[in-house]
Amino acid sequence: MTVAATPTATSVVSLEINGEAVELEVPSSRLLVHLIRDDLDLTGTHIGCDTGNCGACTVHVDGVPVKSCMMLAVQAQGTRITTVEGLAPDGELTPLQQAFSAAHALQCGYCTPGMLMSASALLEQNQSPSEEEIKVALQGNICRCTGYWNIVEAVQEAAKGGAA
Amino acid sequence: MLLREVEYARPSTIEEAVALLTEHDGARALAGGQTLVNVMKARAASPDVLVDLADLDELRTISFSADGGTLEIGAMVTCTALAASSEVEVARPVLAEVASTIADVQVRNRGTIGGNVCVSDPTNHFPPLLSALDASFTVRGAAGERVVPAGEFFVGVYMTAVGEGELLTKVSVPTRKPGTGDAMAGLTLGAHGTYVVSAAATVGPEGARVVIGCVSSTPVRATAMEERLAGGDYSQSAVKAAAEGLGATLEPPSDVHASADYRRALAEVSAVRAVLQAAERAKG
Ligand SMILES: Cc1cc2nc3c(=O)[nH]c(=O)nc-3n(C[C@H](O)[C@H](O)[C@H](O)COP(=O)(O)OP(=O)(O)OC[C@H]3O[C@@H](n4cnc5c(N)ncnc54)[C@H](O)[C@@H]3O)c2cc1C
Ligand code: FES
Ligand code: FES
Numbered sequence: 001m002t003v004a005a006t007p008t009a010t011s012v013v014s015l016e017i018n019g020e021a022v023e024l025e026v027p028s029s030r031l032l033v034h035l036i037r038d039d040l041d042l043t044g045t046h047i048g049c050d051t052g053n054c055g056a057c058t059v060h061v062d063g064v065p066v067k068s069c070m071m072l073a074v075q076a077q078g079t080r081i082t083t084v085e086g087l088a089p090d091g092e093l094t095p096l097q098q099a100f101s102a103a104h105a106l107q108c109g110y111c112t113p114g115m116l117m118s119a120s121a122l123l124e125q126n127q128s129p130s131e132e133e134i135k136v137a138l139q140g141n142i143c144r145c146t147g148y149w150n151i152v153e154a155v156q157e158a159a160k161g162g163a164a
Numbered sequence: 165m166l167l168r169e170v171e172y173a174r175p176s177t178i179e180e181a182v183a184l185l186t187e188h189d190g191a192r193a194l195a196g197g198q199t200l201v202n203v204m205k206a207r208a209a210s211p212d213v214l215v216d217l218a219d220l221d222e223l224r225t226i227s228f229s230a231d232g233g234t235l236e237i238g239a240m241v242t243c244t245a246l247a248a249s250s251e252v253e254v255a256r257p258v259l260a261e262v263a264s265t266i267a268d269v270q271v272r273n274r275g276t277i278g279g280n281v282c283v284s285d286p287t288n289h290f291p292p293l294l295s296a297l298d299a300s301f302t303v304r305g306a307a308g309e310r311v312v313p314a315g316e317f318f319v320g321v322y323m324t325a326v327g328e329g330e331l332l333t334k335v336s337v338p339t340r341k342p343g344t345g346d347a348m349a350g351l352t353l354g355a356h357g358t359y360v361v362s363a364a365a366t367v368g369p370e371g372a373r374v375v376i377g378c379v380s381s382t383p384v385r386a387t388a389m390e391e392r393l394a395g396g397d398y399s400q401s402a403v404k405a406a407a408e409g410l411g412a413t414l415e416p417p418s419d420v421h422a423s424a425d426y427r428r429a430l431a432e433v434s435a436v437r438a439v440l441q442a443a444e445r446a447k448g
Contacts, residue, residue, distance in 0.1 A: 005173055005174065005175045005176065005180055005184070006173060007171035007172060007173040007184065007188060007191075007213045007214075007215075008171055008172060008173070009169055009170070009171050009172075011172060027169065028169075028170055028171055028172035028214070029166070029167040029168065029169050029170045030167075031165070031167070031201075034166075050165050050205065051202055051205070052198060052201075052202055052271065055268070055270060058270055064244075064273045065269055065270050065273065066270050066273050066274055067270045067271070067274075069165075069201075070197055070198055070201050070202070070270075070271075070274065071197055071201070071274070072172065072194075072197065072201070072214075074172050074174075074216075075194075075197065075216060075218065077174075118269065118270070121269075136269070136356075137269055139268040139269065139355070139356055140267065140268025140269055140270045140271060141268075
């Protein structure tokens with residue numbers, strides 16, 4: 001069974017995640033975030049609200065940021081996914097991640113994976129975003145600790161350093 | 165969260181999609197999922213079969229009718245695609261402007277115009293806007309295709325003219341004629357948040373159309389206000405005078421965000437702002 005025109009309660013999903021091809025059979029009701037966290041053990045992607053509001057579960061699907069708690073795993077059939085683990089595959093932090101650390105853009109860190117995914121998607125499209133553009137790009141990501149200023153500053157710093 | 169078990173199909177043609185929706189009891193179309201997945205988490209609805217429209221490329225196009233007078237937007241066009249469309253920018257820029265303020269980047273990347281209107285959530289942006297723009301909706305079923313005007317499309321909260329086994333395929337919006345301007349105004353929760361009250365207006369040579377959102381189960385046309393504006397005087401004092409008494413004609417809900425009386429007041433203020441901005445834009 002692959003994703004087909006006949007309704008099925010389970011589906012074989014094949015996709016590329018952080019550069020690696022995976023194929024697994026999942027219930028059609030499975031959320032993408034659970035495939036990522038529970039089936040593939042990539043626990044950098046967080047679940048905050050589970051209602052599409054907080055952005056902690058943000059990943060890139062075919063290069064654009066989406067909330068992985070608002071998508072079924074089967075909908076991701078054939079896509080290319082990047083999670084926070086895929087930003088620095090060889091372990092060395094990206095300039096954006098370094099800027100988060102330097103600017104104190106995280107406290108508890110729960111929101112950080114989602115923030116990084118939204119911010120990196122922005123920087124890929126727009127290498128010198130204005131403060132307003134950064135705020136718009138991060139609108140779907142809630143942080144209960146930092147008050148946001150340092151996050152915006154970190155993205156600005158990363159942009160100045162030519163990060164993507 | 166774990167969803168109740170559900171079957172899933174991804175048809176590759178509209179005919180297949182309609183057949184699946186017709187043949188299976190409890191089947192539902194899945195567009196961007198930005199409402200439906202939440203509805204399923206909350207068990208507010210538990211479809212048995214999801215018919216994913218993702219592969220129906222015909223529903224993702226934005227084009228012009230043969231005579232150029234209508235902008236035809238496929239039901240699966242996302243808010244992000246609307247906001248970036250050069251056709252929309254030329255023909256009806258307010259659609260792009262509003263699309264780019266719905267929710268946030270991630271939701272806009274998935275959420276579609278078709279899903280937005282099929283949900284018919286009274287707080288959604290597109291139902292009042294498309295009503296003001298006099299849009300029409302193409303609905304496809306096993307028996308064929310029909311075109312439903314905005315005034316008949318929105319039936320109630322989460323209810324539209326799209327019946328069981330049917331699919332919304334296209335939203336058709338008249339292209340902006342010279343001397344016409346459109347605008348949307350209102351009060352939102354946070355900068356790009358959900359509307360507490362909204363008003364959409366279009367002003368042109370044929371007069372004004374004003375539609376209020378969030379005050380009833382479906383968008384409400386402010387017909388008395390439209391009639392008072394028929395003389396074409398869009399000065400601030402004339403528009404304010406035209407909106408007077410609009411609130412009293414409405415029966416809005418009271419909730420944690422606003423009392424009914426506050427919504428009545430907001431409806432007048434929002435209608436005035438939308439009409440003034442639309443009139444300004446109509447000048448050029
Ligand atoms: C955090 C958050 C905030 C939001 N804030 C706003 C807001 O402020 N304003 C606003 O307007 N919206 C808002 N939304 C809703 C968002 O715009 C949704 O994307 C939209 O309402 C539904 O579109 P969808 O494509 O995701 O549809 P889905 O969720 O896939 O579908 C919704 C319903 O419509 C039906 N449907 C969808 N497409 C079709 C079709 N072509 N034919 C027949 N039936 C169809 C489905 O069966 C389902 O019942 C918000 C969503 C989230 C998650
Ligand atoms: S967990 Fe997905 S948006 Fe909050
Ligand atoms: S750092 Fe704690 S939620 Fe953002």
